[in-house]
Amino acid sequence: MKEQIRKNIENTNQKYLKGLVYENVPERLERQLEEMDWSYLDLVHNKKSQQRGKFEPLAATEISEIREKEEVYRKEGLAALKAGKVGAILLAGGQGTRLGFDKAKGMFNIGVNKNLYIFEQLIHNLMQVKEEADAWIPLYIMTSEKNDKDTREFFEEHDYFGYNRDYIRFFVQEMVPAVDFDGNVLMESEDSLAMSPNGNGGWFKSMIKAHLDEELKEKGIEWLNVFAVDNVLQRIADPVFIGATILSGCVSGAKVVRKVSPDERVGAMCLEDGKPSIVEYYELTPEMAEAKNENGSLLYGFGVILNYLFRVDKLMDIAEKNMPLHIVEKKVPYLDENGQLNKPQEPNAYKFETLILDMIYMMDNCLPFEVEREKEFAPVKNATGTDSVETARELLKRNGIAI
Ligand code: UTP
Numbered sequence: 001m002k003e004q005i006r007k008n009i010e011n012t013n014q015k016y017l018k019g020l021v022y023e024n025v026p027e028r029l030e031r032q033l034e035e036m037d038w039s040y041l042d043l044v045h046n047k048k049s050q051q052r053g054k055f056e057p058l059a060a061t062e063i064s065e066i067r068e069k070e071e072v073y074r075k076e077g078l079a080a081l082k083a084g085k086v087g088a089i090l091l092a093g094g095q096g097t098r099l100g101f102d103k104a105k106g107m108f109n110i111g112v113n114k115n116l117y118i119f120e121q122l123i124h125n126l127m128q129v130k131e132e133a134d135a136w137i138p139l140y141i142m143t144s145e146k147n148d149k150d151t152r153e154f155f156e157e158h159d160y161f162g163y164n165r166d167y168i169r170f171f172v173q174e175m176v177p178a179v180d181f182d183g184n185v186l187m188e189s190e191d192s193l194a195m196s197p198n199g200n201g202g203w204f205k206s207m208i209k210a211h212l213d214e215e216l217k218e219k220g221i222e223w224l225n226v227f228a229v230d231n232v233l234q235r236i237a238d239p240v241f242i243g244a245t246i247l248s249g250c251v252s253g254a255k256v257v258r259k260v261s262p263d264e265r266v267g268a269m270c271l272e273d274g275k276p277s278i279v280e281y282y283e284l285t286p287e288m289a290e291a292k293n294e295n296g297s298l299l300y301g302f303g304v305i306l307n308y309l310f311r312v313d314k315l316m317d318i319a320e321k322n323m324p325l326h327i328v329e330k331k332v333p334y335l336d337e338n339g340q341l342n343k344p345q346e347p348n349a350y351k352f353e354t355l356i357l358d359m360i361y362m363m364d365n366c367l368p369f370e371v372e373r374e375k376e377f378a379p380v381k382n383a384t385g386t387d388s389v390e391t392a393r394e395l396l397k398r399n400g401i402a403i
Contacts, residue, residue, distance in 0.1 A: 001025055001033070008038045015184045015337060026191035033193070036177055036185070040352050043327060044183040052283060053273035057291075057299040060256050060269060060368035061244060069244070076246055077239030081133035085222040088126065088137055088237050089207075091306075091356070092119075092151060092229040093144035093173040093197045097331055098382050099230075099389075104147035106229045107154050110380065110392060112403050118232055118380065119154065121401070123161040126236045136167040137237050138221065140212060144197035148172050171210035174198045178332045178349040186334035186349060194332050199353025200228075200306075201323050204315050216312055224315065226356060228306035232392050233378040233399060235307070235371070245309050245367050252276070252363040253309040256302035257373040262289040266303030267357055269368040276366035278304055278357040302368055304357060305377050318362045323354040375399060 001022050009017050025033070066073070080086050096105035106119035130136055143151045152170055155161075160168060175195040177185045186194035203226065207213060216224075223246075225237050235241070238255075245253035254276075256269055267278040281289075284300055291299040332349035336342050360366050371377075378395035381387040396403050 001030055005033050009033070012038070012041055012183060015182075016187050016335065017185065018337070028191045029193065032177065032195065036193075040176070040325070041179065041183045043325065043352070044179060044181075044350055052279075053275075053277075055277075055279050055283075055288065055300075056271040056274075057293075058269050058271045058276060058368060060302045060370045061248075062370045063372065066240065066244065066370065070240055073240045073243030073247065076243030077241070078133050078243075080223065080242055080246060081129065081137060081237060081239060082135045084135065084138075084219060086137060086237055086242055087216065087219075087221045087224050088139045089203060089224050089226040090122065090139060090141045090229060091200045091203060091226060093142045093147070094200065094229070095144075095146065095197065095330075096230070099380065100383055104143070104151045104154070104229075105380070107150065108380065108389075110232060110389065110396070110403060112393060114402065116403050117154075117158070118229060119151075120158065120161045121232045121396075122229070122234060122236065123163050125234060127162065129235075129237045129239065130163075132239065136164045138167050138169070138219065139163065140207065141168065141170045142173050142200075142203050142206060143170055144173050145175055145195070146197065169212060169215070171206055171212055173202055173206045174209075176352050178330070178351045180334075180349055186332055188334065190335070190339075194334050194349070196330070196332065196351045197353075199326065199328075199351075200356045201354030201358055203356065204319055204359075208319060213316070222312050224310050224312060226306075226308050226310065228379075230380045231305060231307070231376075231378060232380060232396060233376050235376050241307075241369050241371075242309060244369055248367045250365045250367040251311040251314045252360060252365070253367040253369050254278075254360060255305050255307040255371050255376070256368045257305055257371060257377050259298060259301050259303045260373075262298055262301075264303060266305075268300040269302045269304060269366075270300055272361060275361055276363060276368075277361040302370065305371075305379075306356070307376075308356065308360070310359070310363070314363055318359070321362060323358050323362075326353045326355055327351075328353055 176198045177193045178196045188194040265281045270279045329347035333343045378392040379387040380392045
């Protein structure tokens with residue numbers, strides 16, 4: 001093992017690595033320790049919150065306005081789809097710890113009287129656009145090392161839910177070690193650290209690593225619509241959204257919904273030092289959260305739903321830039337000092353993640369595009385309560401989807 005790694009282990013007094021025989025470290029563990037970015041540990045001890053700029057409101061293109069121009073937008077969007085200029089990116093590398101389902105979240109059966117898997121429902125949604133555009137839309141699915149095999153097999157077993165397999169690609173995101181609250185790396189097994197997916201912000205870098213940027217170029221894909229796995233009403237490659245963004249001249253677009261209350265726990269679209277950005281609910285002062293414009297609507301009243309459109313050339317420009325690192329508390333199973341596997345009921349560890357919402361700030365401009373919440377936003381985050389399996393089922397039913 002490299003001398004520097006030994007020093008790092010000793011200097012940071014790693015309690016779960018005590019007893020490690022340096023001459024005899026399992027190969028996998030040795031590689032992980034060598035690839036690990038030890039500077040992350042300083043972040044744990046020195047948790048300075050990220051410095052943010054000056055926030056100002058950013059108006060959205062509202063539904064009333066969109067309705068008036070809907071057909072113009074639709075025509076533009078459909079033309080781009082037909083010409084093969086738009087690809088879709090399904091972010092499915094998360095671990096869904098809040099849902100407590102130990103497989104990939106997309107494999108969750110949201111059906112009641114019949115089987116309806118989350119992946120299946122998303123493919124149905126995409127298929128509607130395929131029918132309308134009369135063109136297959138290339139779909140790129142990001143998985144993590146933890147769920148890649150299961151996800152691929154699941155799609156294969158279900159015959160890609162009727163989608164054309166030739167238009168589907170999988171790619172795997174990177175992993176980073178999780179640490180306990182004192183900065184000790186956790187072990188998941190005797191030959192591996194407890195590794196976690198590195199957040200949803202690294203998706204484009206991971207695409208490049210998988211050489212999919214070359215495919216984008218070859219196919220002439222100019223726009224990517226990125227979306228989360230866990231919104232079962234997600235409209236994917238929505239021609240109206242695509243058309244509106246293209247015609248606005250913006251290099252990115254974000255679907256937003258009107259917040260249900262000033263303190264709703266969603267990130268809101270805003271300007272930060274004059275650039276498009278997303279302010280987290282906990283970063284808004286109560287005055288900002290409550291502030292209204294003349295017509296009485298909230299100034300920071302449009303929440304993001306993790307459905308973004310990016311122009312590929314701009315993604316290429318920012319691909320090498322560093323993104324802010326977020327430290328998130330999660331429940332991470334680990335081997336304790338006696339070698340016993342623990343499955344914590346409460347968060348016990350920090351994960352290091354970059355987030356896609358930070359990409360918006362890296363764009364020159366962004367079109368916030370309002371959509372009807374009841375029709376397009378049914379997140380499955382928790383097993384029960386808010387944004388849960390129950391609420392998503394209810395919303396599916398209200399939208400006439402048999403479950
Ligand atoms: P969440 O922020 O809800 O995270 O992901 P999560 O890991 O799925 O769930 P919890 O917080 O542990 O309960 C939002 C979207 O980003 C994807 C998820 O799959 C989901 O589509 N994601 C998240 C990734 O693709 N990779 C990640 O590392 C994290």
